[in-house]
Amino acid sequence: MSVIVRFAPSPTGYLHIGSARTALFNWLYARHHQGKMLLRIEDTDRARSTREAVDAIYKGLEWLGIDWDETPVHQFERMQRHVEVAQELLAIGMAYPCYCTPEELDEMRKEARAKGQPIRYDSRWRDRSPDEAPPGAQPVIRFKAPQKGNTVIHDLVQGEVHVSNYQLDDMIILRADGTPTYNLSVVVDDHDMGITHIIRGDDHLTNTFRQFQVYQAMGWKIPHFAHIPLIHGQDGAKLSKRHGALGIEAYRDMGYLPEALRNYLLRLGWSHGNHEIISTKEAIEWFDLDHVGKSPARFDFIKLANLNGHYIREMKNDDLLNLLIPFMEKKRLTLNPEALDLLKRGMNGLKQRAKTLVELADNALFYVTIPNLDEGAQKILDIEGLELLKLMEGYLSSFPETRWTEKNLEDYARKIAEEKNLKLGKLVQPLRAVLTGKTVSPSVFEILHILGKDKSLKRLQKYISSNIN
RNA sequence: GUCCCCAUCGUCUAGAGGCCUAGGACGCUGCCCUUUCACGGCAACAACGCGGGUUCGAAUCCCGCUGGGGACGCCA
Numbered sequence: 001m002s003v004i005v006r007f008a009p010s011p012t013g014y015l016h017i018g019s020a021r022t023a024l025f026n027w028l029y030a031r032h033h034q035g036k037m038l039l040r041i042e043d044t045d046r047a048r049s050t051r052e053a054v055d056a057i058y059k060g061l062e063w064l065g066i067d068w069d070e071t072p073v074h075q076f077e078r079m080q081r082h083v084e085v086a087q088e089l090l091a092i093g094m095a096y097p098c099y100c101t102p103e104e105l106d107e108m109r110k111e112a113r114a115k116g117q118p119i120r121y122d123s124r125w126r127d128r129s130p131d132e133a134p135p136g137a138q139p140v141i142r143f144k145a146p147q148k149g150n151t152v153i154h155d156l157v158q159g160e161v162h163v164s165n166y167q168l169d170d171m172i173i174l175r176a177d178g179t180p181t182y183n184l185s186v187v188v189d190d191h192d193m194g195i196t197h198i199i200r201g202d203d204h205l206t207n208t209f210r211q212f213q214v215y216q217a218m219g220w221k222i223p224h225f226a227h228i229p230l231i232h233g234q235d236g237a238k239l240s241k242r243h244g245a246l247g248i249e250a251y252r253d254m255g256y257l258p259e260a261l262r263n264y265l266l267r268l269g270w271s272h273g274n275h276e277i278i279s280t281k282e283a284i285e286w287f288d289l290d291h292v293g294k295s296p297a298r299f300d301f302i303k304l305a306n307l308n309g310h311y312i313r314e315m316k317n318d319d320l321l322n323l324l325i326p327f328m329e330k331k332r333l334t335l336n337p338e339a340l341d342l343l344k345r346g347m348n349g350l351k352q353r354a355k356t357l358v359e360l361a362d363n364a365l366f367y368v369t370i371p372n373l374d375e376g377a378q379k380i381l382d383i384e385g386l387e388l389l390k391l392m393e394g395y396l397s398s399f400p401e402t403r404w405t406e407k408n409l410e411d412y413a414r415k416i417a418e419e420k421n422l423k424l425g426k427l428v429q430p431l432r433a434v435l436t437g438k439t440v441s442p443s444v445f446e447i448l449h450i451l452g453k454d455k456s457l458k459r460l461q462k463y464i465s466s467n468i469n
Numbered sequence: 470g471u472c473c474c475c476a477u478c479g480u481c482u483a484g485a486g487g488c489c490u491a492g493g494a495c496g497c498u499g500c501c502c503u504u505u506c507a508c509g510g511c512a513a514c515a516a517c518g519c520g521g522g523u524u525c526g527a528a529u530c531c532c533g534c535u536g537g538g539g540a541c542g543c544c545a
Contacts, residue, residue, distance in 0.1 A: 043545095102543075118471040203539055205540075207545095229474085268481070273483065295475050303481065413504080426504090
């Protein structure tokens with residue numbers, strides 16, 4: 001039997017980071033088993049579902065590098081089929097109309113809570129004749145759940161989970177307006193789509209019991225379930241907007257690479273021995289449900305940043321430049337071919353020092369624009385610093401352009417430092433300050449070389465001339 | 470309130486009764502490399518929540534407690 005999984009988000013907002021991980025696990029499982037990864041948009045909540053959210057889901061998945069097979073199913077379009085199944089359940093006596101008002105239900109819940117009872121509908125219409133229905137009332141249709149015994153599911157992550165059927169009430173499958181509810185729709189769709197493995201967040205674990213009963217009532221084959229733990233914020237509380245429950249596009253905008261996020265998300269709740277850096281190829285090869293942990297994990301931006309730095313360093317300069325461009329353009333810069341060339345050649349030194357594309361863009365700025373000096377840089381250029389700067393300007397201007405390479409410039413500076421009995425750092429920091437506006441940057445000699453003699457000297461001279469008392 | 474799930478360094482985790490003096494990674498600290506900062510290398514710090522069992526032997530199995538999370542919608 002081949003594996004068919006699905007990712008079934010509801011388009012009521014952005015693609016949440018936890019959902020992204022669920023999608024990733026599904027995708028890896030499908031690809032590992034050479035099965036199918038299906039997409040189903042659960043858009044039956046018409047009030048909250050939006051076209052924009054659907055697009056955000058597609059875009060988010062694409063950005064993350066997750067693809068899917070076949071045309072996505074829109075749950076709303078399958079409403080007729082869901083109603084049909086409800087009618088069938090009604091016909092075989094596994095469902096019944098219920099005329100309870102929302103007020104009555106509310107009352108029931110309050111009472112149950114007060115008595116320390118489970119909060120559930122008391123099945124008062126289960127065996128009543130519809131003749132007793134209040135005139136003109138539109139009933140909901142409820143599923144006739146077993147009232148005795150237990151329901152047991154064999155979860156591939158959670159193991160065997162039992163619940164007493166007493167805890168489960170007769171859930172509504174058709175609303176008063178005739179539309180189907182979630183717990184019916186999922187079962188019907190999963191069945192019709194031939195889903196073999198349902199991998200989803202463990203917030204759905206309790207729904208599974210109810211869904212299980214519907215499968216049984218319909219005599220349908222029950223798929224395998226795998227409920228993966230949720231992701232928490234750094235403080236262990238539920239992931240909220242404040243700490244990480246952002247849409248996936250927010251991570252893109254913060255300058256994280258999809259391969260880094262994929263690697264990070266994969267290791268959140270799944271492991272393969274001591275492996276930390278895992279390529280997508282390896283992930284597909286290794287992924288299984290046996291090694292999915294059962295406890296929830298906290299989202300840690302620091303570790304994500306570390307991984308991101310790794311993937312930035314690994315990336316080819318050309319590819320990285322392409323990713324960098326939009327981040328540079330956010331700074332309202334127009335990048336002419338010359339600027340692009342400088343960035344490309346400066347990439348080796350730059351990418352070593354950035355954990356995000358945002359950081360990379362900040363650090364790359366000096367290549368394409370005359371920098372303003374930050375506080376530290378100004379401090380370097382005190383009276384002594386300025387003298388050393390003038391000294392170096394002199395030496396550099398007499399240095400032949402034909403020999404203007406990183407290695408030669410370094411040797412030259414070392415020689416000067418030795419002659420003047422100065423530490424190399426002392427001599428070079430003022431250059432860095434003027435060239436980059438910062439105290440921290442790639443190698444000064446690398447920068448001199450990439451900028452070229454002309455540009456480099458102009459920056460030095462401009463600074464010197466504007467600082468002659 | 471009721472039910473369900475979970476519990477190893479600060480964080481992510483390895484660990485399927487003896488291989489555990491509990492391993493790796495991130496972070497933190499120190500050192501080396503060094504023109505700054507990174508990268509890289511080396512080292513240090515740091516955990517089996519508590520209490521009972523079972524067993525010759527438990528981080529691993531069982532029970533309880535505590536703590537965390539989730540679900541209890543005519544939302545999905």
